[in-house]
Amino acid sequence: MTIKNRKIFGQVLFILIAFYLDGLMKWAFLNNMNRGTVIILPQLMLMAIVMLTMRIEDRRQLIIYGVVFGVIYDSYYYGIIGLYTVLLPLLMVGIDHFRFLLIKNNMGYDLSIYFLALTFLQSGIYLLEKLLQQTSTDALDFITFTLGPTLLWNILVFFLLYVPLAKLSEWLVKYRRDK
């Protein structure tokens, strides 16, 4: 296996672990089923995706990642295909498109991009589900009880995990070309 393939394998593994952690986090720690109106959605896969998107230059690879992991996410967690499947690649291409605005990767940039990405994704999902009548929540309730807490929790986790995540994704993307 060439180094490039090995790195790609590593990237896929990285995203997959984050994918499973999303469901397990929700199940083990944020499992407010009986009581409470506040809904926190862990979005660790989005963290991995954003960190990698900020560092991978190849747009085709980004779109493939987005579609593949979007389909898996939709099918396994939502049971409806078309939410992450469309929003995730769109988001990754968006980040890639506005990369020229970013001078270098640092925590501030990564954090704000993640913030925007999360807002875009959750709002997009809300709008699509509302259109398809999968939810009856009104917009204000969505912002107060879902989007707000979700942003707060995820930003906090992102902040805490930033250094290892950044090191790891840097290592997973950068390599010297082998002969």
Place this chain on the structure above:
Amino acid sequence: MQKFFSNKKLIILMILIIVTFGLLAITVNIRDKKNTPPVVQQVGNDVVSVVGGVFAYPTNAVKNATSEFSDLYNTYSENKRLKERIGELAQNQAKLEVVQDENKKLKQELKLNSTLTDYSTVNASVLSRSPSSWQNYLTINRGTTSGIKKNMPVMSGKGLIGRIVEADKISSKVELISTNNELNDKFAAEIIGNNKNITGVVSRYDSDTGDLVMENVNSTKDIKKGQSVITSGLGGLTPRGLYIGKVYGIKKDNYGMTNSVYITPAAELRNFTVVTVIKSSVHGEE
């Protein structure tokens, strides 16, 4: 014509929108109308769930350990209380066995093969919960190969927690009873009274109070706080006698026309890692 299709980005956008809504509409329709999703999706979900098991078992172990730790706190007072109940329980058990036996014989006498109260069970462990606000699903590690079908009710240790919404080959999704969703399925329920049972439909979940709401109740005259609510077995794949919870109170709607009964769910929807899927022996329509 040349000019009309010249903007590549516009066309991509157009196709993207069509594909999005097409996919969403098709999958929502399949979920609501078909018994199982397409084979490709089933196999995909199964593969993902098998690998997910590797991560889920340690998590469940930790979850069990922490809930045991918190149980340890209340052990002393609980033990005292439970000791008083034990004698009662043994008596009841003996009585239950006799009654069950009698029931079986009477059924044979009447040539009743299976009634609404007969069911068999499948145990499954939970793999994950969907990180989604409106699709309140648990993924469990049993599927159609274990005889699980769509719409079967699911219990945890203490009471009803939801029903199967998607059955794949070796995994399935459970929609929790606490889903506040216009389109979710409803449970036919009854309140056990002293002389007369009152029927109704558990139709929504009040997320502010954490109570289930039972509507279409025929009369609220005899309902008292603390009475037990069970499934009535009317319609569908739910057998009779699954415990839902206890009556908490009655509220009139804004116009004073209908009454809703608020029920505190029995199932602690938090501390469990294993669920039981109920297979009714009587097959309804579907």
